[in-house]
Amino acid sequence: MREAQNEWSRLDAADKSTSSDTKVPAAGSATSDHLARQFRKVCRLAIEPVRPYFEKRDELRQSQRGAIEDLLRRAVAEANEQAALRDMVALRRDCAAALRTLDGVDPRERKALAEQLKNALGSLDTRIAGIESAVEIAKTALIDEAKKLGQQTDAKTVASGARELQHRWQATGQGRRKRDDAQWKLFRGAVDAAFANVDAVRAQGAADAQRKLDDAASLCIALEQLAGKDDAPERGAVAHIDDAWRALTVNDEVLRRRYRDAQSALREAAEQRARRKHRARYDHWLAHYRLCRALEHGELTIDATREQQADLPPVDLAKDALLARFEQAISGTANANEHRVEDSAAARDCLIALEQLAGLESPPEDRQRRLDLQVARLSDKLRGKQNVTPEQAFEALLTRWVGGASPEGSVELDARFERAYQTIAESL
Numbered sequence: 001m002r003e004a005q006n007e008w009s010r011l012d013a014a015d016k017s018t019s020s021d022t023k024v025p026a027a028g029s030a031t032s033d034h035l036a037r038q039f040r041k042v043c044r045l046a047i048e049p050v051r052p053y054f055e056k057r058d059e060l061r062q063s064q065r066g067a068i069e070d071l072l073r074r075a076v077a078e079a080n081e082q083a084a085l086r087d088m089v090a091l092r093r094d095c096a097a098a099l100r101t102l103d104g105v106d107p108r109e110r111k112a113l114a115e116q117l118k119n120a121l122g123s124l125d126t127r128i129a130g131i132e133s134a135v136e137i138a139k140t141a142l143i144d145e146a147k148k149l150g151q152q153t154d155a156k157t158v159a160s161g162a163r164e165l166q167h168r169w170q171a172t173g174q175g176r177r178k179r180d181d182a183q184w185k186l187f188r189g190a191v192d193a194a195f196a197n198v199d200a201v202r203a204q205g206a207a208d209a210q211r212k213l214d215d216a217a218s219l220c221i222a223l224e225q226l227a228g229k230d231d232a233p234e235r236g237a238v239a240h241i242d243d244a245w246r247a248l249t250v251n252d253e254v255l256r257r258r259y260r261d262a263q264s265a266l267r268e269a270a271e272q273r274a275r276r277k278h279r280a281r282y283d284h285w286l287a288h289y290r291l292c293r294a295l296e297h298g299e300l301t302i303d304a305t306r307e308q309q310a311d312l313p314p315v316d317l318a319k320d321a322l323l324a325r326f327e328q329a330i331s332g333t334a335n336a337n338e339h340r341v342e343d344s345a346a347a348r349d350c351l352i353a354l355e356q357l358a359g360l361e362s363p364p365e366d367r368q369r370r371l372d373l374q375v376a377r378l379s380d381k382l383r384g385k386q387n388v389t390p391e392q393a394f395e396a397l398l399t400r401w402v403g404g405a406s407p408e409g410s411v412e413l414d415a416r417f418e419r420a421y422q423t424i425a426e427s428l
Helices: 002-022 027-080 085-100 107-149 155-171 177-228 237-248 253-296 302-311 319-331 345-358 364-382 390-405 411-427
Strands: none
Touching: 002 027, 027 085, 027 107, 085 107, 107 155, 107 177, 155 177, 177 237, 177 253, 253 302, 253 319, 253 390, 253 411, 302 319, 319 390, 345 364, 345 390, 345 411, 390 411
16 A cells, blocks of 8 residues: 555656646646545555554554653662562563564654663663672671681571571672672581581590590599509609699599599508508517517427528617517526416506407406406506507507516407407507
8 A cells, every 4th residue: 555655646746747847738637636635535445455454553653652651650669779680680671572573653753762671771771789788798898707707616696696697687688699609608618617616626525524534534444543553652652633623623523523532542551551550660660579489389499480580670679678588588597477377466557458459358257357457557547647649658668568467378368468469559
């Protein structure tokens, strides 16, 4: 139809030019007007079947223009407001798509709409770039804080700090995808490193605690070994162990109890050694006395007695009286002990005094003698004549016993003497 109209216009122009040159009568003009009317009528008749298409096309163009204008209004509003980045990116995508579909609007309006869409895209790009930059800066700051979190060693502090940082990370929103992914890897790596550092510190703490327990157990063993030895520990050994124990500040109750038990065992061992050392002087004296009695009873020869006496440690208890008794027995002085009878009063008095000192009961037949001795001793005490220690009293009684009170042949009195002697020596 357009081509036909263009051709008609060309012919009409040529006809007017020819008529002007040949001076055609006016009737020709009437004919031309008639033909023009006929042509326009035919055109109208020809276009009538497709008129609904053109009307529909105009309607679609108007709708497309309205959609683009609405899109432009939204673009202007969201570019000026604090819209979400995701919405702005979606709006930009819609604007770019609208720019590619401008052939759906009236050609006379395309240029203006294209210019408006390009301006909207520019504004959106600026706004999107600003948001992405702000998100990147905020996430970079969070990454730095996550790295600083790695300097903490307390598990609760790191856990709460990591939760707070993750909440703040989510609140920053989204930026450019690739940049967000790269920053998330850095952030996640910094948080993981913080937890790994806590785990390493915890593991080191556990290792240190175990090493501390092992060291404490070693000190317990060392103290127990010292307590188990017969000899006294070397000078400073126990103090060195005690100093090491205090430096460890052990909190394990089992080890603390074990160490206290080892200390008690060490003190007990020291007391045992002291008791043995103190008791040794009494044991040595008794060994010499038994040897002397064996010689007196004829159970040993003089040579055998001298040989065994040389192997015994020296005595310091009632020494002079015991050595004199030895010399008498060895020299074989005739009738040297004739004055000693088996149940002599001196022997019984001395023995009862020993039993009193030992806290032992005397036989019934010596009960009255014991009572008399108690009364006499009480009288001496009231007069101030008795002011000696148990050790001094014991040594004085031993001196009396070996110096003349002990009988030579009484097995019963010897047994009572040894029982009293052992009891007193143990108590002292």
